[in-house]
Amino acid sequence: MAKEGMKLVANNKKAFHDYFIEEKFECGLVLHGTEVKSLRMGKCSIKEAYIRIENGEVYAYGMNISPYEMGNIFNKDPLRPKKLMLHKYEIIKLDSAVTREGYTIVPLQVYFKDGRAKIEIALAKGKKLYDKRADIAKKDARRESEREFKVKNLY
Numbered sequence: 044m045a046k047e048g049m050k051l052v053a054n055n056k057k058a059f060h061d062y063f064i065e066e067k068f069e070c071g072l073v074l075h076g077t078e079v080k081s082l083r084m085g086k087c088s089i090k091e092a093y094i095r096i097e098n099g100e101v102y103a104y105g106m107n108i109s110p111y112e113m114g115n116i117f118n119k120d121p122l123r124p125k126k127l128m129l130h131k132y133e134i135i136k137l138d139s140a141v142t143r144e145g146y147t148i149v150p151l152q153v154y155f156k157d158g159r160a161k162i163e164i165a166l167a168k169g170k171k172l173y174d175k176r177a178d179i180a181k182k183d184a185r186r187e188s189e190r191e192f193k194v195k196n197l198y
Contacts, residue, residue: 052160053087053153060175062149062167068137070101071128072153072160077111077118082160084111087153094127094148094164096138101127103150103162127162140166 058064074082081087086109095102102124110118129137140146151163170178 048155048157050155051152052082052085052155053089055089055092055149055151057090058149058151058165058167060170060178062147062165062169063174064151064165064167065146066166067151068129068133068164068166069156070162070164072103072162073126073128074108074160075119078108079160080113081108081111082153083155086111089150089153089162092150094150096134096141096148099131099134099138101129101134101137101148101164103127106150106153106162127164137166 088107089103092106093104095104103126104124105122106125107121108125109121137148141148146166146168148164149167151165153160153162155161
């Protein structure tokens, strides 16, 4: 993610724990002035956020952009639904997958790319409890092997 002109604002690590990520999409965010200033200061949370498609438009609900401190009456509600900008064919693809195949749409990260606020969303399928346990076991085994490798190479 450390490409030229990219600044990460918020990350949703929990999404990778709770879902199998199938396909990722980059969307533009429709924001108002003070929301952009607040985002630039890193005041954003997408942990509780979810994405919904309504009337052929995509909205992010529960995405918290804290009010800008130096703002005034122009500050917007921090939890208001934010519209996402996607191509029509991408919206149709997401909508068909969500309605037919039991997928869900989750936000992964919010960042600035060349000065524009972007959000990365993913088409995801929920993990069962045993899938989560298997992932944790794999992670622990990998961490243990790295630790052994490190200790072995010290001497």
